[in-house]
Amino acid sequence: MKKTLFATPQDAETAFYEAFMKHDLEAMMAVWADDDEVYCVHPRGGRVTGVAQVRESWRQIFAAAQSVRFHVREQHFLQAMMVSIHSVYEHVTLSGEGRARGCILATNIYMRTGNGWRMMVHHASPAPALEEAEPRRVKTLH
């Protein structure tokens, strides 16, 4: 299988959300590091550890769910030498519906590997809508 080489953490993140929206399991797993230490927390779920179990969890999600659209907003980055930590709000819209169904807050962690930047951690959890979440911060942007 062709593995894309992501030159930046942002490239990996873009590919992650594209794969998620398309329900493309191979593209999704090309983003993840091929490592037994990676882990994933789906909203309200337990921790899924290791690339094989992470793959299986996405397979189940893609098989069960309607296709979804994400609007990723309010990205916040923490950069270290080999690690990039992203906090993002995912506004989830089901296909055919205009209005966002819910809001998920995700911590995405990428590491620089021999094969470019790859995802090590995706921790997603239910969040209040953005407007309620950081009122002070949002206000200062206007």
Next chain:
Amino acid sequence: MKKTLFATPQDAETAFYEAFMKHDLEAMMAVWADDDEVYCVHPRGGRVTGVAQVRESWRQIFAAAQSVRFHVREQHFLQAMMVSIHSVYEHVTLSGEGRARGCILATNIYMRTGNGWRMMVHHASPAPALEEAEPRRVKTLH
């Protein structure tokens, strides 16, 4: 204020949970990096960014909540050069009650700073009980 210098990420994590159990705001903030980029996600809450807002969020939690006990279990670590990523199950018990009230899954991220290892991220979210969360993993341990 005296700031403790944490020699390892595990020292910082131990201090984090001690401060949380004691409702000790100064001890809690001694664990966090003094940085506008740090962020914290309390269960079902939005993202709180920057050390001043993180401090205020803990002040409110400590003022409102009964004292709690944590049993931290199933720790899982990812180590990079300057960053340590910990995933832990927090079994929360209210004081005076024997049985765990709930289960929280947290991603805790520590960075090595000029002042030792300090917390940069705490992302906590509701989780199913450990027994349901990773049945296959648990089985292989027995």
